[in-house]
Amino acid sequence: xxxxxxxxxxxxxxxxxxxxxxxxxxxxxxxxxxxxxxxxxxxxxxxxxxxxxxxxxxxxxxxxxxxxxxxxxxxxxxxxxxxxxxxxxxxxxxxxxxxxxxxxxxxxxxxxxxxxxxxxxxxxxxxxxxxxxxxxxxxxxxxxxxxxxxxxxxxxxxxxxxxxxxxxxxxxxxxxxxxxxxxxxxxxxxxxxxxxxxxxxxxxxxxxxxxxxxxxxxxxxxxxxxxxxxxxxxxxxxxxxxxxxxxxxxxxxxxxxxxxxxxxxxxxxxxxxxxxxxxxxxxxxxxxxxxxxxxx
Numbered sequence: 001x002x003x004x005x006x007x008x009x010x011x012x013x014x015x016x017x018x019x020x021x022x023x024x025x026x027x028x029x030x031x032x033x034x035x036x037x038x039x040x041x042x043x044x045x046x047x048x049x050x051x052x053x054x055x056x057x058x059x060x061x062x063x064x065x066x067x068x069x070x071x072x073x074x075x076x077x078x079x080x081x082x083x084x085x086x087x088x089x090x091x092x093x094x095x096x097x098x099x100x101x102x103x104x105x106x107x108x109x110x111x112x113x114x115x116x117x118x119x120x121x122x123x124x125x126x127x128x129x130x131x132x133x134x135x136x137x138x139x140x141x142x143x144x145x146x147x148x149x150x151x152x153x154x155x156x157x158x159x160x161x162x163x164x165x166x167x168x169x170x171x172x173x174x175x176x177x178x179x180x181x182x183x184x185x186x187x188x189x190x191x192x193x194x195x196x197x198x199x200x201x202x203x204x205x206x207x208x209x210x211x212x213x214x215x216x217x218x219x220x221x222x223x224x225x226x227x228x229x230x231x232x233x234x235x236x237x238x239x240x241x242x243x244x245x246x247x248x249x250x251x252x253x254x255x256x257x258x259x260x261x262x263x264x265x266x267x268x269x270x271x272x273x274x275x276x277x278x279x280x281x282x283x284x285x286x287x288x289x290x291x292x293x294x295x296x
Contacts, residue, residue: 004108007164008124011110014166017064017093019159020046021114022071022085025058036113036159037061037085038168039094040195044087047195048158049173050076053083061087062119075198079206079263079295080190081142081173083158084198095160097188098167103127103146111150111172111183113159121156125149125181131215131258134174134184144215144260145184146170152183161185193264207269207292209242209277210235215258216247224257225249225280240290246279266292 015038024033035052039045046061053059059071069087076083107127115121128147135142148161152175161170170185197204210232217224226248231238248256251265252275269275271294278287 007108008110011162011164011166012112012122015095015160015162016112016120018095019064019112019120021062021119022048022052022158023060024053024056034114034117034155035157036155038160039092042090042092042094044089044092046071046085046087047171048083048085049171050078050081050083052158053085059085075202077194077198077204080186080194082171082186082191082194084195095168097191098163098169103130103169105129108164109148109150109161109169111152111156111159111161113156113172115153115155117155123151132184133214142173144187144190144258146187148183148185149181150183190260204267205271206295207266207271207273207275208236208295209266209290209292210237211242213259213262223255226256226259226262236290236292240288242277242279242288246281248277248279250278252276
């Protein structure tokens with residue numbers, strides 16, 4: 001085998017036993033949905049997409065060893081499209097979560113999942129870009145996504161995207177149906193800060209600003225920030241005076257280099273708290289005190 005084949009085979013052998021298939025019965029509806037997921041802890045915790053299990057009346061999980069078990073919900077976060085369910089099982093093989101920050105364009109990635117009901121399907125590709133934004137199936141803007149070329153189909157949602165070591169670098173979440181080779185995954189960096197909150201509280205409680213933004217890098221030698229693309233009417237951001245075109249540099253004393261960094265800063269703050277937001281407006285740097293409220 002050539003080096004490429006050995007890399008893909010090695011990744012599949014490493015992560016394959018942790019990949020699961022989900023069968024979802026919706027409340028108040030006939031029929032079922034399906035998706036993919038992965039075991040993230042030996043005591044039965046399974047990570048998938050929020051849109052896969054949202055509104056589920058019953059979730060059954062098929063394991064690599066042939067068992068099918070009913071799962072109970074633990075928590076979900078629609079803003080990042082991540083959810084955790086738990087199985088009544090232990091000593092399960094689980095995926096190792098890697099670091100999205102290490103991803104570079106052109107890097108080999110492998111997707112494993114349950115597309116169209118064909119379990120344990122493997123596809124491979126490369127990272128096309130990081131920091132992408134895309135509307136989810138419910139219309140919400142999911143931000144800081146990894147764009148890649150590993151082929152995905154309906155049913156891949158919630159399955160792992162791994163590097164050649166078999167380490168999780170993303171959770172597959174979406175495709176653009178009319179395009180070819182454009183697939184998207186939630187980065188492991190997001191997984192690392194969302195999952196502990198889901199395990200502790202069942203949800204991510206965020207201080208809400210009320211902006212649409214995008215990650216920017218101002219120059220090769222300057223740290224990044226978040227460009228304010230729009231400000232929602234009646235939002236805390238509007239009340240404080242933030243405006244379209246501002247570049248957010250820090251929040252509550254923490255540097256903000258990306259959308260994900262801003263989300264993490266907001267997640268650390270209790271809704272209703274006063275948040276000092278430092279922005280660059282034109283050539284000036286200004287500070288705004290925002291009285292936040294809890295995100296819906």
